[in-house]
Amino acid sequence: MTILDKIIEEKRVEVERLLTQNVELRSEALSRPSLFKTLYEAEHLQVISEIKRASPSKGLIAEGADPVAQAEIYVNAGAAAISVLTDTPFFKGSFDDLAAVANHVDIPLLCKDFIIHQVQIDRAKHAGASIILLIVAALSDRELTELHAYATASGLEVLVEVHDAEELQRALAIDAKLIGVNNRDLRTFTVDLKRTEEIAALFPFHEERVLISESGIWEAEDAQFVSNAGARAVLVGESLMRSGNVDETLRSLQVTFSEVVR
Numbered sequence: 195m196t197i198l199d200k201i202i203e204e205k206r207v208e209v210e211r212l213l214t215q216n217v218e219l220r221s222e223a224l225s226r227p228s229l230f231k232t233l234y235e236a237e238h239l240q241v242i243s244e245i246k247r248a249s250p251s252k253g254l255i256a257e258g259a260d261p262v263a264q265a266e267i268y269v270n271a272g273a274a275a276i277s278v279l280t281d282t283p284f285f286k287g288s289f290d291d292l293a294a295v296a297n298h299v300d301i302p303l304l305c306k307d308f309i310i311h312q313v314q315i316d317r318a319k320h321a322g323a324s325i326i327l328l329i330v331a332a333l334s335d336r337e338l339t340e341l342h343a344y345a346t347a348s349g350l351e352v353l354v355e356v357h358d359a360e361e362l363q364r365a366l367a368i369d370a371k372l373i374g375v376n377n378r379d380l381r382t383f384t385v386d387l388k389r390t391e392e393i394a395a396l397f398p399f400h401e402e403r404v405l406i407s408e409s410g411i412w413e414a415e416d417a418q419f420v421s422n423a424g425a426r427a428v429l430v431g432e433s434l435m436r437s438g439n440v441d442e443t444l445r446s447l448q449v450t451f452s453e454v455v456r
């Protein structure tokens with residue numbers, strides 16, 4: 195059993211609990227700018243900055259981090275959006291972290307979790323997120339289609355995460371606009387930025403879609419590599435959480451675009 199299977203198993207328990215507890219998850223209409231628009235109109239590589247306390251591959255990263263203080267640094271350093279991990283058992287995040295950040299920043303906000311049921315989408319929106327993540331590898335075609343439609347109808351944007359050519363086709367089949375390549379294999383934890391290059395070679399850049407490169411971005415050179423391949427944004431967690439100068443690290447990643455996306 196892979197770690198992804200274990201996480202999904204845990205999510206099924208979480209969903210059962212949410213459904214039986216009948217938690218009140220109605221929420222107001224959203225008022226955050228569109229991430230798609232922000233990225234599509236950008237003039238240089240954009241950074242989606244993540245609040246990440248721990249991960250199954252790295253263990254503790256920054257357990258005691260203050261998500262609000264971290265988010266404020268991200269905003270001031272020009273982050274296009276903020277991602278907050280909300281899974282507790284494996285990532286030590288929470289919906290309290292997400293809600294706290296939501297109350298302090300007004301840029302696009304991603305609820306980073308393993309979504310397998312609509313009730314999790316309601317919960318993400320309730321906590322103040324404007325974007326949810328759907329991981330193609332964790333979902334059947336039917337689940338992917340239904341959850342994508344449900345989130346979109348709820349007024350949320352959806353980042354659809356892929357790892358190979360077949361998953362890219364599944365993302366395109368549901369007309370995903372924001373497509374993320376995870377450079378980390380969620381089954382083996384191997385990180386390879388060439389994943390972005392491979393997917394970019396198959397990506398329909400002439401259509402109104404945005405390619406985002408996720409994971410394993412540490413320095414400007416990494417950012418430039420995926421930017422040259424055609425990414426409009428990077429999703430960065432660990433290097434920002436560990437940085438002694440978050441502002442400087444984040445600014446250094448906002449490199450120039452390649453011709454591919456112009």
Ligand SMILES: O=P(O)(O)OC[C@@H](O)[C@@H](O)c1c[nH]c2ccccc12
Pocket residue numbers: 244246306307329355376408409410411429430431432433
């Ligand atoms: O810490 P990194 O290597 O910069 O990675 C950030 C982000 O891409 C990673 O946290 C991530 C990408 N997709 C995910 C899906 C679930 C959990 C986490 C992730």
